[in-house]
Amino acid sequence: MPDPSDPIHPVPASDIAFTPAVKAAQAERGSRAMYARVEARGGFRTRITPDLVAFLGEMDTAYLATANATGQPYVQHRGGPKGFIRVVDEETLGFADFSGNRQYVTLGNLSENSKAFLFLMDYAHRRRIKIWGELRAVENDPDLVARLMPEDYGAMPERALLFRVRAWDINCPQHIPQKIDAPLVAAALKERDDRIAALEAEVAGLRARLDARG
Template sequence: MRSRPPSGGLAMSDPSDPLNSAPASDIAFTPAVKAAQAKRGSRAMYARVEARGGFRTRITPDLVAFLGELDTAYLATANASGQPYVQHRGGPKGFIRVVDEETLGFADYSGNRQYVTLGNVSENPKAFLFLMDYAHRRRIKIWGELRAVENDPDLVARLMPEDYGALPERALLFRVRAWDINCPQHIPQKIDAPLVVAALKERDDRIAALEAEVAELRAQLDARG
Protein backbone atom coordinates (compact mmCIF):
# COMPACT_ATOMS: atom_id res chain seq x y z
CA MET A 1 0.00 0.00 0.00
CA ARG A 2 2.93 2.33 0.60
CA SER A 3 4.22 4.46 -2.23
CA ARG A 4 6.22 7.66 -2.22
CA PRO A 5 5.27 9.99 0.66
CA PRO A 6 2.64 12.52 -0.41
CA SER A 7 3.58 16.15 -0.66
CA GLY A 8 3.09 17.61 2.79
CA GLY A 9 2.87 14.10 4.26
CA LEU A 10 3.50 13.16 7.86
CA ALA A 11 6.73 11.69 9.15
CA MET A 12 7.02 8.01 9.98
CA SER A 13 6.65 6.90 13.60
CA ASP A 14 9.44 8.02 15.91
CA PRO A 15 11.20 4.94 17.41
CA SER A 16 11.93 6.96 20.56
CA ASP A 17 8.22 7.56 21.19
CA PRO A 18 7.19 5.57 24.31
CA LEU A 19 3.97 4.54 22.56
CA ASN A 20 6.03 2.51 20.08
CA SER A 21 7.33 0.18 22.83
CA ALA A 22 4.01 -0.10 24.66
CA PRO A 23 0.74 -1.75 23.63
CA ALA A 24 -1.04 0.38 21.06
CA SER A 25 -4.07 0.52 23.35
CA ASP A 26 -2.01 2.59 25.82
CA ILE A 27 -2.88 5.59 23.65
CA ALA A 28 -6.29 5.37 25.35
CA PHE A 29 -5.56 3.21 28.39
CA THR A 30 -3.51 5.63 30.46
CA PRO A 31 -2.54 4.74 34.05
CA ALA A 32 -5.64 6.59 35.25
CA VAL A 33 -7.83 4.60 32.84
CA LYS A 34 -6.22 1.33 33.91
CA ALA A 35 -6.82 2.25 37.54
CA ALA A 36 -10.50 2.85 36.75
CA GLN A 37 -10.66 -0.52 34.97
CA ALA A 38 -9.04 -2.27 37.93
CA LYS A 39 -11.47 -0.66 40.36
CA ARG A 40 -14.47 -1.73 38.30
CA GLY A 41 -13.35 -5.24 37.36
CA SER A 42 -12.43 -4.99 33.64
CA ARG A 43 -8.63 -4.67 33.91
CA ALA A 44 -7.92 -8.39 33.39
CA MET A 45 -9.95 -8.42 30.16
CA TYR A 46 -8.08 -5.46 28.71
CA ALA A 47 -4.73 -6.80 29.95
CA ARG A 48 -5.33 -9.74 27.60
CA VAL A 49 -5.89 -7.24 24.77
CA GLU A 50 -2.56 -5.61 25.67
CA ALA A 51 -0.80 -8.98 25.70
CA ARG A 52 -1.81 -9.36 22.04
CA GLY A 53 -0.36 -5.92 21.24
CA GLY A 54 -3.39 -3.77 21.97
CA PHE A 55 -5.27 -1.94 19.24
CA ARG A 56 -4.50 -2.17 15.53
CA THR A 57 -1.95 0.30 14.21
CA ARG A 58 -2.01 -0.14 10.44
CA ILE A 59 -4.71 0.54 7.88
CA THR A 60 -6.06 -2.89 6.98
CA PRO A 61 -8.35 -4.01 4.14
CA ASP A 62 -11.36 -4.18 6.46
CA LEU A 63 -10.79 -0.58 7.54
CA VAL A 64 -10.41 0.46 3.89
CA ALA A 65 -13.73 -1.24 3.09
CA PHE A 66 -15.41 0.49 6.04
CA LEU A 67 -14.12 3.90 4.92
CA GLY A 68 -15.34 3.24 1.38
CA GLU A 69 -18.94 3.11 2.64
CA LEU A 70 -18.63 6.05 5.00
CA ASP A 71 -20.19 9.44 4.25
CA THR A 72 -19.96 11.02 7.69
CA ALA A 73 -17.41 11.28 10.50
CA TYR A 74 -16.70 13.15 13.71
CA LEU A 75 -13.26 14.71 14.12
CA ALA A 76 -12.08 15.62 17.62
CA THR A 77 -9.17 17.91 18.47
CA ALA A 78 -8.09 19.91 21.51
CA ASN A 79 -6.16 23.12 22.01
CA ALA A 80 -2.94 23.45 24.00
CA SER A 81 -4.84 23.82 27.27
CA GLY A 82 -6.88 20.66 26.59
CA GLN A 83 -10.17 22.28 25.64
CA PRO A 84 -11.83 19.73 23.32
CA TYR A 85 -13.71 20.36 20.10
CA VAL A 86 -15.64 17.94 17.90
CA GLN A 87 -16.49 18.76 14.32
CA HIS A 88 -18.67 16.88 11.85
CA ARG A 89 -17.05 15.97 8.54
CA GLY A 90 -19.02 14.63 5.60
CA GLY A 91 -19.07 14.04 1.88
CA PRO A 92 -19.82 11.32 -0.65
CA LYS A 93 -19.12 7.75 0.39
CA GLY A 94 -15.38 7.19 0.52
CA PHE A 95 -14.51 10.86 1.07
CA ILE A 96 -11.88 9.77 3.60
CA ARG A 97 -9.09 8.41 1.42
CA VAL A 98 -6.15 6.13 2.19
CA VAL A 99 -2.87 7.91 1.47
CA ASP A 100 -0.49 5.19 2.67
CA GLU A 101 -0.42 2.34 5.21
CA GLU A 102 -0.61 4.71 8.18
CA THR A 103 -2.16 7.88 6.79
CA LEU A 104 -5.71 8.91 5.93
CA GLY A 105 -6.56 12.11 4.12
CA PHE A 106 -9.53 14.22 3.16
CA ALA A 107 -10.18 17.58 1.59
CA ASP A 108 -11.03 20.46 3.93
CA TYR A 109 -14.04 22.20 2.42
CA SER A 110 -14.91 25.85 2.81
CA GLY A 111 -17.30 26.31 5.73
CA ASN A 112 -18.25 28.80 8.41
CA ARG A 113 -14.64 30.05 8.68
CA GLN A 114 -14.32 29.59 12.44
CA TYR A 115 -11.15 27.49 11.95
CA VAL A 116 -11.30 25.94 15.41
CA THR A 117 -9.85 22.64 14.18
CA LEU A 118 -7.04 24.38 12.30
CA GLY A 119 -6.17 26.49 15.32
CA ASN A 120 -6.18 23.47 17.61
CA VAL A 121 -3.87 21.34 15.46
CA SER A 122 -1.44 24.24 15.02
CA GLU A 123 -0.59 23.85 18.72
CA ASN A 124 -1.71 20.28 19.49
CA PRO A 125 -1.68 17.74 16.63
CA LYS A 126 -3.38 14.96 18.58
CA ALA A 127 -6.73 14.11 17.01
CA PHE A 128 -9.42 11.45 17.04
CA LEU A 129 -11.86 10.15 14.43
CA PHE A 130 -15.16 8.65 15.54
CA LEU A 131 -16.80 6.76 12.69
CA MET A 132 -20.39 5.49 12.80
CA ASP A 133 -22.22 3.10 10.50
CA TYR A 134 -25.74 3.27 11.87
CA ALA A 135 -27.26 1.05 9.18
CA HIS A 136 -25.08 -1.92 10.17
CA ARG A 137 -24.60 -0.83 13.82
CA ARG A 138 -20.81 -0.54 13.60
CA ARG A 139 -18.40 2.06 14.93
CA ILE A 140 -14.66 2.54 14.70
CA LYS A 141 -12.42 4.75 16.82
CA ILE A 142 -9.13 6.06 15.44
CA TRP A 143 -6.43 7.87 17.41
CA GLY A 144 -3.73 9.82 15.65
CA GLU A 145 -2.27 13.16 14.69
CA LEU A 146 -3.77 15.64 12.26
CA ARG A 147 -1.92 18.04 9.98
CA ALA A 148 -3.24 20.69 7.60
CA VAL A 149 -1.46 20.92 4.25
CA GLU A 150 -1.78 24.27 2.52
CA ASN A 151 -0.97 25.19 -1.09
CA ASP A 152 -0.75 21.67 -2.48
CA PRO A 153 -3.33 21.50 -5.29
CA ASP A 154 -2.14 18.07 -6.46
CA LEU A 155 -2.75 16.54 -3.04
CA VAL A 156 -6.12 18.27 -2.75
CA ALA A 157 -7.08 16.92 -6.18
CA ARG A 158 -6.21 13.40 -5.04
CA LEU A 159 -8.42 13.76 -1.98
CA MET A 160 -11.34 15.67 -3.47
CA PRO A 161 -14.37 13.49 -4.29
CA GLU A 162 -15.36 13.56 -7.94
CA ASP A 163 -18.36 15.67 -8.93
CA TYR A 164 -18.84 16.97 -5.39
CA GLY A 165 -19.98 20.57 -5.21
CA ALA A 166 -17.84 21.71 -2.29
CA LEU A 167 -14.95 24.17 -2.46
CA PRO A 168 -11.73 22.60 -1.08
CA GLU A 169 -9.40 24.95 0.76
CA ARG A 170 -6.62 22.56 1.84
CA ALA A 171 -5.82 18.93 2.57
CA LEU A 172 -5.99 17.32 5.99
CA LEU A 173 -3.74 14.34 6.70
CA PHE A 174 -4.45 12.06 9.64
CA ARG A 175 -1.63 9.77 10.76
CA VAL A 176 -3.17 6.69 12.35
CA ARG A 177 -1.58 5.70 15.65
CA ALA A 178 -4.17 3.14 16.78
CA TRP A 179 -7.72 2.09 16.02
CA ASP A 180 -10.34 -0.19 17.46
CA ILE A 181 -13.79 -1.54 16.65
CA ASN A 182 -16.54 -1.07 19.24
CA CYS A 183 -19.27 -3.55 19.98
CA PRO A 184 -22.72 -2.68 18.56
CA GLN A 185 -24.40 -2.47 21.96
CA HIS A 186 -26.68 0.59 22.28
CA ILE A 187 -26.11 1.73 18.68
CA PRO A 188 -29.56 2.54 17.25
CA GLN A 189 -30.13 1.36 13.72
CA LYS A 190 -30.68 4.29 11.38
CA ILE A 191 -31.06 4.01 7.63
CA ASP A 192 -29.90 6.75 5.25
CA ALA A 193 -32.73 8.58 3.49
CA PRO A 194 -31.63 7.58 -0.05
CA LEU A 195 -31.73 3.90 0.96
CA VAL A 196 -35.19 4.35 2.44
CA VAL A 197 -36.40 6.15 -0.69
CA ALA A 198 -35.03 3.36 -2.90
CA ALA A 199 -36.62 0.66 -0.74
CA LEU A 200 -39.99 2.43 -0.74
CA LYS A 201 -39.85 2.89 -4.51
CA GLU A 202 -39.10 -0.79 -4.98
CA ARG A 203 -42.06 -1.64 -2.74
CA ASP A 204 -44.38 0.78 -4.55
CA ASP A 205 -43.30 -0.52 -7.96
CA ARG A 206 -44.03 -4.06 -6.81
CA ILE A 207 -47.45 -3.06 -5.47
CA ALA A 208 -48.25 -1.28 -8.74
CA ALA A 209 -47.23 -4.35 -10.74
CA LEU A 210 -49.38 -6.63 -8.58
CA GLU A 211 -52.36 -4.27 -8.81
CA ALA A 212 -52.00 -4.22 -12.59
CA GLU A 213 -51.85 -8.02 -12.62
CA VAL A 214 -54.98 -8.26 -10.45
CA ALA A 215 -56.83 -5.80 -12.70
CA GLU A 216 -55.88 -7.82 -15.78
CA LEU A 217 -57.08 -11.06 -14.18
CA ARG A 218 -60.38 -9.43 -13.20
CA ALA A 219 -60.85 -8.17 -16.73
CA GLN A 220 -60.28 -11.68 -18.06
CA LEU A 221 -62.80 -13.10 -15.62
CA ASP A 222 -65.35 -10.44 -16.52
CA ALA A 223 -64.83 -11.22 -20.22
CA ARG A 224 -65.56 -14.90 -19.59
CA GLY A 225 -68.57 -14.15 -17.47
Protein backbone atom coordinates (compact mmCIF):
# COMPACT_ATOMS: atom_id res chain seq x y z
CA MET A 1 0.00 0.00 0.00
CA PRO A 2 1.36 3.50 -0.83
CA ASP A 3 2.84 5.58 1.97
CA PRO A 4 0.85 8.84 2.57
CA SER A 5 4.16 10.65 3.15
CA ASP A 6 5.64 9.49 -0.18
CA PRO A 7 5.98 12.66 -2.34
CA ILE A 8 6.16 10.60 -5.55
CA HIS A 9 3.21 8.28 -4.94
CA PRO A 10 1.02 10.02 -2.35
CA VAL A 11 -2.25 8.49 -1.25
CA PRO A 12 -5.22 10.51 -2.55
CA ALA A 13 -7.08 12.34 0.21
CA SER A 14 -10.27 10.61 -0.95
CA ASP A 15 -8.84 7.27 0.20
CA ILE A 16 -10.05 8.25 3.67
CA ALA A 17 -13.50 7.27 2.36
CA PHE A 18 -12.66 5.19 -0.72
CA THR A 19 -11.21 2.12 0.95
CA PRO A 20 -10.35 -0.96 -1.16
CA ALA A 21 -13.81 -2.36 -0.36
CA VAL A 22 -15.46 0.88 -1.50
CA LYS A 23 -13.39 0.96 -4.69
CA ALA A 24 -14.38 -2.64 -5.39
CA ALA A 25 -18.06 -1.67 -5.01
CA GLN A 26 -17.51 1.28 -7.37
CA ALA A 27 -15.83 -0.94 -9.94
CA GLU A 28 -18.63 -3.49 -9.75
CA ARG A 29 -21.27 -0.79 -10.28
CA GLY A 30 -19.53 1.26 -12.94
CA SER A 31 -18.42 4.44 -11.12
CA ARG A 32 -14.75 3.58 -10.46
CA ALA A 33 -13.40 5.43 -13.52
CA MET A 34 -15.16 8.66 -12.50
CA TYR A 35 -13.70 8.58 -8.99
CA ALA A 36 -10.29 7.52 -10.31
CA ARG A 37 -10.21 10.90 -12.07
CA VAL A 38 -10.91 12.56 -8.69
CA GLU A 39 -8.00 10.62 -7.21
CA ALA A 40 -5.72 11.67 -10.08
CA ARG A 41 -6.31 15.27 -9.02
CA GLY A 42 -5.36 14.43 -5.43
CA GLY A 43 -8.77 13.40 -4.14
CA PHE A 44 -10.74 15.50 -1.67
CA ARG A 45 -9.60 18.86 -0.37
CA THR A 46 -7.50 18.80 2.80
CA ARG A 47 -7.15 22.44 3.80
CA ILE A 48 -9.76 24.84 5.10
CA THR A 49 -10.43 27.17 2.18
CA PRO A 50 -12.31 30.49 1.99
CA ASP A 51 -15.37 28.80 0.47
CA LEU A 52 -15.52 26.32 3.35
CA VAL A 53 -15.13 29.19 5.83
CA ALA A 54 -18.03 31.02 4.16
CA PHE A 55 -20.18 27.88 4.25
CA LEU A 56 -19.47 27.31 7.96
CA GLY A 57 -20.34 30.92 8.69
CA GLU A 58 -23.91 30.25 7.57
CA MET A 59 -24.35 26.97 9.43
CA ASP A 60 -26.38 26.76 12.64
CA THR A 61 -26.65 22.98 12.69
CA ALA A 62 -24.37 20.00 12.10
CA TYR A 63 -24.22 16.25 12.63
CA LEU A 64 -21.15 14.83 14.36
CA ALA A 65 -20.34 11.13 13.96
CA THR A 66 -17.96 9.10 16.10
CA ALA A 67 -17.47 5.39 16.76
CA ASN A 68 -16.29 3.33 19.69
CA ALA A 69 -13.42 0.83 19.69
CA THR A 70 -15.62 -1.92 18.24
CA GLY A 71 -16.83 0.30 15.39
CA GLN A 72 -20.31 0.98 16.76
CA PRO A 73 -21.28 4.37 15.25
CA TYR A 74 -22.99 7.27 16.97
CA VAL A 75 -24.31 10.45 15.37
CA GLN A 76 -25.06 13.51 17.46
CA HIS A 77 -26.71 16.76 16.46
CA ARG A 78 -24.76 19.92 17.20
CA GLY A 79 -26.34 23.35 16.93
CA GLY A 80 -25.91 26.99 17.83
CA PRO A 81 -25.98 30.42 16.24
CA LYS A 82 -24.76 30.70 12.65
CA GLY A 83 -21.00 30.30 12.57
CA PHE A 84 -20.78 28.39 15.86
CA ILE A 85 -18.18 26.14 14.22
CA ARG A 86 -15.07 28.31 14.17
CA VAL A 87 -11.80 28.08 12.22
CA VAL A 88 -8.82 27.67 14.54
CA ASP A 89 -6.12 27.31 11.87
CA GLU A 90 -5.78 26.08 8.29
CA GLU A 91 -6.53 22.46 9.25
CA THR A 92 -8.48 22.74 12.50
CA LEU A 93 -12.09 23.58 13.32
CA GLY A 94 -13.36 24.15 16.83
CA PHE A 95 -16.60 24.60 18.71
CA ALA A 96 -17.73 24.84 22.29
CA ASP A 97 -19.26 21.67 23.75
CA PHE A 98 -22.50 22.85 25.34
CA SER A 99 -24.09 21.14 28.31
CA GLY A 100 -26.79 18.69 27.17
CA ASN A 101 -28.36 15.43 28.29
CA ARG A 102 -25.09 14.26 29.88
CA GLN A 103 -24.98 10.88 28.16
CA TYR A 104 -21.39 11.60 27.02
CA VAL A 105 -21.45 8.99 24.24
CA THR A 106 -19.26 11.15 22.01
CA LEU A 107 -16.71 11.73 24.79
CA GLY A 108 -16.61 8.03 25.59
CA ASN A 109 -16.08 7.16 21.94
CA LEU A 110 -13.26 9.70 21.66
CA SER A 111 -11.44 8.07 24.56
CA GLU A 112 -11.17 4.93 22.38
CA ASN A 113 -11.24 6.25 18.83
CA SER A 114 -10.40 9.78 17.73
CA LYS A 115 -11.78 9.44 14.20
CA ALA A 116 -14.80 11.64 13.57
CA PHE A 117 -16.98 12.97 10.77
CA LEU A 118 -18.99 16.17 10.32
CA PHE A 119 -22.01 16.29 8.03
CA LEU A 120 -23.29 19.77 7.19
CA MET A 121 -26.51 20.39 5.26
CA ASP A 122 -27.68 23.69 3.79
CA TYR A 123 -31.27 22.93 2.84
CA ALA A 124 -32.08 26.46 1.64
CA HIS A 125 -29.40 26.34 -1.08
CA ARG A 126 -29.38 22.52 -1.48
CA ARG A 127 -25.72 22.10 -0.53
CA ARG A 128 -23.99 19.57 1.71
CA ILE A 129 -20.41 19.20 2.88
CA LYS A 130 -18.73 16.14 4.39
CA ILE A 131 -15.65 16.50 6.58
CA TRP A 132 -13.44 13.64 7.79
CA GLY A 133 -10.91 14.05 10.57
CA GLU A 134 -9.93 13.49 14.18
CA LEU A 135 -11.67 15.04 17.14
CA ARG A 136 -10.33 15.74 20.60
CA ALA A 137 -11.89 17.21 23.71
CA VAL A 138 -9.99 19.97 25.49
CA GLU A 139 -10.84 20.24 29.18
CA ASN A 140 -10.06 23.09 31.57
CA ASP A 141 -9.06 25.68 28.97
CA PRO A 142 -11.33 28.67 29.61
CA ASP A 143 -9.45 30.89 27.15
CA LEU A 144 -10.03 28.46 24.28
CA VAL A 145 -13.67 28.00 25.27
CA ALA A 146 -14.10 31.78 25.33
CA ARG A 147 -12.67 32.01 21.80
CA LEU A 148 -15.10 29.38 20.54
CA MET A 149 -18.19 30.46 22.47
CA PRO A 150 -20.75 32.31 20.31
CA GLU A 151 -21.36 35.85 21.50
CA ASP A 152 -24.50 36.41 23.58
CA TYR A 153 -25.50 32.73 23.37
CA GLY A 154 -27.17 31.41 26.50
CA ALA A 155 -25.83 27.83 26.47
CA MET A 156 -23.42 26.58 29.13
CA PRO A 157 -20.08 25.40 27.66
CA GLU A 158 -18.42 22.41 29.31
CA ARG A 159 -15.26 22.11 27.20
CA ALA A 160 -13.82 22.80 23.76
CA LEU A 161 -13.84 20.34 20.87
CA LEU A 162 -11.13 20.57 18.22
CA PHE A 163 -11.65 18.85 14.88
CA ARG A 164 -8.53 18.30 12.77
CA VAL A 165 -9.61 18.19 9.14
CA ARG A 166 -8.14 15.34 7.10
CA ALA A 167 -10.35 15.68 4.02
CA TRP A 168 -13.59 17.30 2.92
CA ASP A 169 -15.86 17.16 -0.07
CA ILE A 170 -18.94 18.87 -1.49
CA ASN A 171 -21.84 16.68 -2.60
CA CYS A 172 -24.10 17.36 -5.53
CA PRO A 173 -27.61 18.71 -4.72
CA GLN A 174 -29.36 15.61 -6.03
CA HIS A 175 -32.26 14.48 -3.79
CA ILE A 176 -31.81 17.36 -1.29
CA PRO A 177 -35.25 18.86 -0.58
CA GLN A 178 -35.29 22.63 -0.38
CA LYS A 179 -36.29 23.79 3.08
CA ILE A 180 -36.25 27.32 4.45
CA ASP A 181 -35.53 28.13 8.09
CA ALA A 182 -38.45 29.59 10.05
CA PRO A 183 -36.73 32.97 10.74
CA LEU A 184 -36.12 33.46 7.00
CA VAL A 185 -39.73 32.60 6.23
CA ALA A 186 -40.95 34.95 8.97
CA ALA A 187 -38.77 37.77 7.60
CA ALA A 188 -40.05 37.22 4.06
CA LEU A 189 -43.67 37.18 5.25
CA LYS A 190 -43.13 40.37 7.27
CA GLU A 191 -41.63 42.09 4.23
CA ARG A 192 -44.63 40.99 2.17
CA ASP A 193 -47.11 42.12 4.84
CA ASP A 194 -45.36 45.48 5.22
CA ARG A 195 -45.52 45.99 1.46
CA ILE A 196 -49.22 45.07 1.39
CA ALA A 197 -49.93 47.49 4.25
CA ALA A 198 -48.06 50.29 2.43
CA LEU A 199 -49.99 49.64 -0.79
CA GLU A 200 -53.30 49.54 1.05
CA ALA A 201 -52.47 52.87 2.72
CA GLU A 202 -51.55 54.33 -0.66
CA VAL A 203 -54.82 53.10 -2.20
CA ALA A 204 -56.81 54.49 0.73
CA GLY A 205 -55.12 57.85 0.29
CA LEU A 206 -55.90 57.92 -3.44
CA ARG A 207 -59.52 57.04 -2.76
CA ALA A 208 -59.81 59.80 -0.16
CA ARG A 209 -58.47 62.35 -2.63
CA LEU A 210 -60.88 61.17 -5.33
CA ASP A 211 -63.79 61.34 -2.91
CA ALA A 212 -62.75 64.85 -1.90
CA ARG A 213 -62.85 65.94 -5.55
CA GLY A 214 -66.21 64.32 -6.16
